[in-house]
Amino acid sequence: MGASSRMAKANLRPAGFDDLGLQRALSDRLLPFLVAAMAFLAALALAGSVAAAALARHWQEGAEAVLTVQVPDPSSPSARPGASRLAQVLTLLRADPAVATARPLSQADLDQLLRPWLGAAAGRLALPLPAVIAVHLATPDAPLAALSASLETAAPGTQVESHGVWVRRLAALARSLQACAAVALLVVAAVAVAVVAVATHAGIAARREAIEIVHGLGASDGYMAARFAGRATRLAAIGGAAGALAALPVLLTLAGLAAPFGDLNAPSQATGAFQPGGLPALLWLALPLLPAIAAAIGYLTAQVTVRSWLRRLP
Amino acid sequence: MVRFEHVGLSYAVPGRERPASVLHDLSFNIPEGGFRWLLGPSGAGKTSMLRLMYLAARPSEGTLTLLGTEIARAGRRQLPGLRRRIGVVFQDFRLLPHLSAFDNVALPLRIGGRPEGQIRADVAEMLRWVGLAGKLESPPETLSGGEQQRVAIARAVIARPRLLLADEPTGNLDEAQAERLMRLLHELVRLGTTVVVATHNEALVARHAAPALRLDHGRLVAHG
Numbered sequence: 001m002g003a004s005s006r007m008a009k010a011n012l013r014p015a016g017f018d019d020l021g022l023q024r025a026l027s028d029r030l031l032p033f034l035v036a037a038m039a040f041l042a043a044l045a046l047a048g049s050v051a052a053a054a055l056a057r058h059w060q061e062g063a064e065a066v067l068t069v070q071v072p073d074p075s076s077p078s079a080r081p082g083a084s085r086l087a088q089v090l091t092l093l094r095a096d097p098a099v100a101t102a103r104p105l106s107q108a109d110l111d112q113l114l115r116p117w118l119g120a121a122a123g124r125l126a127l128p129l130p131a132v133i134a135v136h137l138a139t140p141d142a143p144l145a146a147l148s149a150s151l152e153t154a155a156p157g158t159q160v161e162s163h164g165v166w167v168r169r170l171a172a173l174a175r176s177l178q179a180c181a182a183v184a185l186l187v188v189a190a191v192a193v194a195v196v197a198v199a200t201h202a203g204i205a206a207r208r209e210a211i212e213i214v215h216g217l218g219a220s221d222g223y224m225a226a227r228f229a230g231r232a233t234r235l236a237a238i239g240g241a242a243g244a245l246a247a248l249p250v251l252l253t254l255a256g257l258a259a260p261f262g263d264l265n266a267p268s269q270a271t272g273a274f275q276p277g278g279l280p281a282l283l284w285l286a287l288p289l290l291p292a293i294a295a296a297i298g299y300l301t302a303q304v305t306v307r308s309w310l311r312r313l314p
Numbered sequence: 315m316v317r318f319e320h321v322g323l324s325y326a327v328p329g330r331e332r333p334a335s336v337l338h339d340l341s342f343n344i345p346e347g348g349f350r351w352l353l354g355p356s357g358a359g360k361t362s363m364l365r366l367m368y369l370a371a372r373p374s375e376g377t378l379t380l381l382g383t384e385i386a387r388a389g390r391r392q393l394p395g396l397r398r399r400i401g402v403v404f405q406d407f408r409l410l411p412h413l414s415a416f417d418n419v420a421l422p423l424r425i426g427g428r429p430e431g432q433i434r435a436d437v438a439e440m441l442r443w444v445g446l447a448g449k450l451e452s453p454p455e456t457l458s459g460g461e462q463q464r465v466a467i468a469r470a471v472i473a474r475p476r477l478l479l480a481d482e483p484t485g486n487l488d489e490a491q492a493e494r495l496m497r498l499l500h501e502l503v504r505l506g507t508t509v510v511v512a513t514h515n516e517a518l519v520a521r522h523a524a525p526a527l528r529l530d531h532g533r534l535v536a537h538g
Contacts, residue, residue, distance in 0.1 A: 017424070019413065019424070021411075021412040210412075214410075214421070216402065217397065217422050218397035218399075218400075218422065218425055218426065220394040221390075221394075311390075314369060314393075
């Protein structure tokens with residue numbers, strides 16, 4: 001190599017000039033791998049939280065406002081002359097302002113409901129079955145006592161079954177799942193902080209002499225903390241991106257498996273429009289944020305770790 | 315410029331109740347642009363005194379004033395700026411092994427925030443002056459002891475320090491190189507830099523007569 005070419009090369013300050021030798025001291029394999037694992041778990045926890053929230057909304061909005069009204073002897077005459085008990089109950093229900101819709105289930109619907117218990121012969125059995133009316137209320141918390149009393153008067157023996165109790169229990173379960181997912185996210189974030197802190201301490205130990213030399217040359221704490229933070233930020237961002245990418249096919253598979261179990265992918269859900277692949281829009285927004293969040297954790301943890309260690313130097 | 319007033323230095327020793335005292339009641343003054351030899355037998359406290367002057371340690375007692383700043387009163391945020399005005403040639407060189415000779419010498423300028431465009435010419439000129447123009451990209455491990463010492467000297471003076479401290483700076487240099495270094499130090503003194511050189515090289519001291527601080531067992535036994 002000639003002197004001129006050496007000069008030309010030396011004149012170029014390398015991009016990301018590594019005065020503390022951190023490219024070797026902060027491994028570009030272990031830290032990104034561990035952060036990727038954390039990001040993967042965070043993506044799963046986030047998906048769990050979003051799914052639990054969607055379930056809670058689905059149950060509350062869909063089932064809380066639903067009643068089932070059973071009318072025994074539906075064809076018998078009611079208290080009102082000329083009307084069957086079923087017709088009288090339907091008239092009262094449809095006249096009530098708290099009721100949005102009232103639809104009697106057809107014989108085919110009833111056969112479908114009974115098939116799991118009575119088998120394929122359910123439709124041919126001569127059992128005296130009550131008529132079943134599916135009622136959607138205008139508001140979930142509509143008062144039902146007066147309605148039940150008037151139905152009982154018009155067709156004695158009529159039973160009004162509200163789904164609210166079960167819905168509230170299921171909603172509480174969904175909220176608990178959400179809380180667990182949030183706790184899992186916090187734990188994952190705390191472990192990520194610990195991983196970056198341990199890696200930074202290992203880097204400090206490996207480069208202690210270089211740090212002391214650069215410190216002696218007049219580098220401020222901020223100068224050296226910025227070197228570590230820059231390296232940790234890059235590695236954590238790479239790990240976060242890898243973890244999010246690794247989680248994506250898993251989440252898409254889970255969404256595909258969950259799709260038949262409910263109408264969670266319906267565009268009317270409160271999470272907004274659902275996107276290709278069946279993942280909620282919130283997850284499509286959150287997944288790209290994982291590398292940024294991992295980078296922020298890397299930056300802040302390295303800054304705090306290095307600055308606190310440097311305070312032991314004179 | 316450099317003022318010691320009854321300065322002492324003690325180190326805590328694990329397992330010992332009382333700290334080990336290495337410097338005792340040192341008082342002297344070196345004006346701006348002054349040159350001092352720092353002499354004394356091994357273990358006399360020369361390196362400890364230099365550590366105080368390059369802010370690797372703080373006095374346990376007394377008052378130390380460097381470049382107009384009383385060290386005991388200086389906040390932690392003030393010290394990096396003060397260190398950037400002090401150049402040090404260490405006996406063991408303390409070069410960064412993962413950096414080239416060029417990058418080692420450029421380091422004080424980069425830490426000081428000097429624009430990269432200004433760094434290139436200065437560093438190349440300095441390395442040329444110490445006879446290492448052909449070894450800009452060489453890592454320290456490929457350089458001889460004398461070459462490493464010249465890189466360390468170049469790094470110490472590249473930022474034009476106001477105070478230059480050197481611990482056995484000629485230990486790995488031949489006589490011609492040592493004389494060349496002394497000419498550089500005298501030139502720095504002429505430009506206003508205060509220079510303190512610790513050495514065992516009595517012949518060098520004899521050829522370059524200058525006031526001396528002589529230490530023995532941590533005490534200043536002669537000054538002048």
